[in-house]
Amino acid sequence: MVSHNMKSPVYILSDSVITPLGQTIAENMDKLYSKVSAVQAESHEQMGTLYRSKFADTSTFPTKNNSDSFTKIERLFIFSIEQAVSKLSFPIDLSQVLLVFASTKGNIEYLTDPDFDHNRLRIGFMANHIAAYFNNTIPSIVVSNACISGSQAIQYACQALQNKKNTHVVVTGADCISEFVSSGFHSFQALSPFACTPFDKKRAGVSLGEGCGTLILSTIPVSETNIEICSVVSSNDANHLSGPSRTGEGLASAIAGAIKEAGIQSSEIDVISAHGTATLYNDEMEALAFQTTGVSAAPVYSVKGNIGHTLGAAGIIETIYLAHSIQQDKLIPSIGFSESGTSIGLNIVTQATTKKIKIGLKTASGFGGGNTALILKKQK
């Protein structure tokens, strides 16, 4: 039996979150704590009123070098990577570092644009195109496993670091709102007719969002405040493509695996950043999985009411939020919640609350049946 404790811990050295809430972590955290939502109504000729968290058309992502020839999502990636690198206390050569990308749909909004280089619709090609901006010729890794892509990009990065193949890894995830994805969710009748309300009795679906999150990870911490990533485990429901399991068995298996790999007890989990998409089935499934794994007493929140569902970026953005909440010993409130709407009562955070937090759990689930559980820990 291989001891799980023998692998080196992985630490978050730096990060960046770019969402319609703000372009710095501080701005994002302030707005999460004060329950600000970026989800707004927008009218679509065919689909009616859509609630989504979208960058203003005037938003620019001021990259260091000229990026005029890059698309919105490509510039988001570049800008976010540059932000994360600029926060590091030591220089890092972006031409020599492994880049791990997560995205579900990449440049899909250009599918019908005849002037667009259609090679860049392939996310692997897009990743190489972004890497070229940094003169980086190391083969990039791209993870595209629906809404668990972000968490799994972190999973891959941790493995690469533990193999000692790399000293630092940049993990970045982004997705943008497109008519393609909005109309698909609309056709599923999965979009909420108001800003989404995770875990609430009156929840009626998801609100989509866009954004990018970037992590710089290493097995060598630079500060004792660096948060440790203890484990990331995935599972598959093997049940249905577009709906979560009714029992929560798949997510429960991932959570149990992550707890075991982290070498902790379920009772040690101080806070859960849920997937919390606010669809009837997802939130109920998560509540069941939390109950099964003995973590349902922990404070739970979802940020989907603030920034919408950022799809392939969600696992990264929400892991970063959780890491800062742990560092700051402050629980993030879940907006849109007023009355319990799951068969298992959960301890939903409704106001930003100061609390000693050592260990946090981040969950995610997606189309295709995938689930992930990720555990973060304060060093001391």
Added chain:
Amino acid sequence: MKYIITRFCRISLDLTLPNSVRIQTHALDEIQNSDFFALYKHAEIDYPKYFKMDSISKYGIIAAEYLLKGIDLKEKYSETDMGIVLSNASGSLDTDAEFQKTINNKVSFFPSPAIFVYTLSNIVMGEICIKYKIKGENMFFLSESVQFELLQSFVSDLFEKESIQTAVVGWVEYSLGKPDVLLLLVEKTDLKDTSEIEFTSHHIESLYLL
């Protein structure tokens, strides 16, 4: 302990005959008509859901059926000990284009939920998980060509961590009517049998180039 490729299935476009594919496995090597009904009949599958799937998922299911035919994975492994790690270049772009047609026309704007569900890279993997009850670690990579070392190292690490006891591993690409599929079944062994195909990036590449 070493990891070995106990079975494989390669499906590629056959250039000797029109509308045909070459199917190579540990047990056979044949040219078959690429018509989806003919492929279904040849594979002797009884899985009507196949006909609702998009093209890439159909090829994924056909390949998985050839890969796993005649063995009962569930007898040897628990469902959560079975992992799957797949990859491709084009994601779901073939089906993305189909879905786009349902929203191009602003007068008759009817996005199809039945097509939309297939517009993610990993759906072929989800279909294989459902059919064969694979409930463990699952990962989907995108790259311009097969990353043999990536597949080998990521999957070996999952074995090392004891996260999985067996895995379906490979490349399931479908673009412009051309299938390009390699699926492997990887298992652990203590035995020193020299005829076994060890799970190395070189052997994955050899099977891909078969």
